Amino acid sequence: MQELRDKYIHAIASATDEAALEELRLAAVGKKGEISLKMRELGKMTPEERQTAGPALNALKDEINSALAAKKTALSDAALDERLQAEWLDVTLPGRDRRQGTIHPVSQVWEECTAIFADMGFAVAEGPQVEDDWYNFDALNIPGHHPARAEMDTFYIHRAEGDNRPPHVLRTHTSPVQIRAMQAQGAPIRVIAPGRVYRSDFDQTHTPMFHQIEGLAIDRDISMANLKWVLEEFFSAYFGTKVKTRFRASHFPFTEPSAEVDIQCSWEGGTVKVGEGDDWLEVLGSGMVHPKVLQAGNVDPAQWQGFAFGMGIDRIAMLKYGIPDLRAFFDSDLRWLRHYGFSALQVPTLRGGI
Numbered sequence: 001m002q003e004l005r006d007k008y009i010h011a012i013a014s015a016t017d018e019a020a021l022e023e024l025r026l027a028a029v030g031k032k033g034e035i036s037l038k039m040r041e042l043g044k045m046t047p048e049e050r051q052t053a054g055p056a057l058n059a060l061k062d063e064i065n066s067a068l069a070a071k072k073t074a075l076s077d078a079a080l081d082e083r084l085q086a087e088w089l090d091v092t093l094p095g096r097d098r099r100q101g102t103i104h105p106v107s108q109v110w111e112e113c114t115a116i117f118a119d120m121g122f123a124v125a126e127g128p129q130v131e132d133d134w135y136n137f138d139a140l141n142i143p144g145h146h147p148a149r150a151e152m153d154t155f156y157i158h159r160a161e162g163d164n165r166p167p168h169v170l171r172t173h174t175s176p177v178q179i180r181a182m183q184a185q186g187a188p189i190r191v192i193a194p195g196r197v198y199r200s201d202f203d204q205t206h207t208p209m210f211h212q213i214e215g216l217a218i219d220r221d222i223s224m225a226n227l228k229w230v231l232e233e234f235f236s237a238y239f240g241t242k243v244k245t246r247f248r249a250s251h252f253p254f255t256e257p258s259a260e261v262d263i264q265c266s267w268e269g270g271t272v273k274v275g276e277g278d279d280w281l282e283v284l285g286s287g288m289v290h291p292k293v294l295q296a297g298n299v300d301p302a303q304w305q306g307f308a309f310g311m312g313i314d315r316i317a318m319l320k321y322g323i324p325d326l327r328a329f330f331d332s333d334l335r336w337l338r339h340y341g342f343s344a345l346q347v348p349t350l351r352g353g354i
């Protein structure tokens with residue numbers, strides 16, 4: 001009995017989990033456990049033997065049961081301690097600082113332009129960036145042999161040999177949206193089309209992808225005078241100060257007559273200021289939409305006429321916010337983005353300053 005006692009008390013003390021403890025319990029005091037078997041043997045003993053063996057066996061059973069219970073408590077206390085250590089959390093620590101992103105100047109200016117033109121009744125039209133070359137050129141009165149086609153440094157979409165679909169290009173300007181908008185909506189129409197355009201060109205003032213905003217207004221009696229008013233209204237709202245414009249005769253295949261438009265500026269102190277001084281800065285191309293272009297858009301030139309213009313979004317963003325290098329727009333340099341970016345809560349203003 002002493003041996004039995006030593007064996008179980010020792011084993012219980014060194015058990016490392018509850019499963020091991022349960023095995024020991026079954027082996028010692030379970031129905032078929034060693035101590036239970038010994039108790040069953042009591043019946044075969046003489047009354048004298050039974051008198052000493054009975055109480056001793058009972059005492060042993062009690063001792064083992066209480067050793068099991070004590071060990072079980074100790075094991076679960078240890079498990080709880082371990083969890084408390086592992087899952088400890090300091091809820092008083094300050095939160096982790098997460099930097100807020102900013103709105104890119106191009107997005108900001110895109111929104112500003114859209115808001116100003118929307119206020120003058122222009123809706124937003126869209127077209128694909130991978131454009132059918134008919135829309136990008138022919139429909140705009142730029143035939144296959146026209147130098148503008150070569151001048152534009154066009155990216156052509158690859159065609160496998162034997163693929164006879166019409167050629168597609170990355171659109172070189174937003175002007176094809178004029179055609180798509182006229183085809184979809186007919187006349188009268190008043191839309192702008194901001195978007196990405198592509199040309200194979202790269203230096204301080206050119207990137208292979210940049211942004212333009214196209215304008216188109218067609219009605220019965222729209223004239224260059226309306227164009228001039230709309231543009232002066234736009235630039236004054238955009239720059240937040242009265243801005244004069246100057247129209248210079250020019251040539252574009254898709255307009256007749258055509259004009260390049262300059263805005264008033266000064267170069268005092270080496271930086272450009274718009275809306276003052278007596279220098280001029282070229283900012284866009286425009287004109288009266290060519291009859292052939294109206295026809296391509298299924299609009300009857302005998303009944304309808306109007307103006308169009310196209311302007312670089314990146315360029316007017318640089319002018320308004322004093323950004324010197326166009327390429328930085330597309331470098332995704334976080335320091336640059338934080339410096340020139342806008343808070344998401346900074347809503348574009350209409351006619352600020354005038």
Ligand code: DAH
Pocket residue numbers: 172173174175214215252254255284285286287308309310311
């Ligand atoms: N599409 C021309 C370009 O990218 C800009 C332009 C000029 C657009 C005159 C027009 C326009 O709508 O009338 O250089």
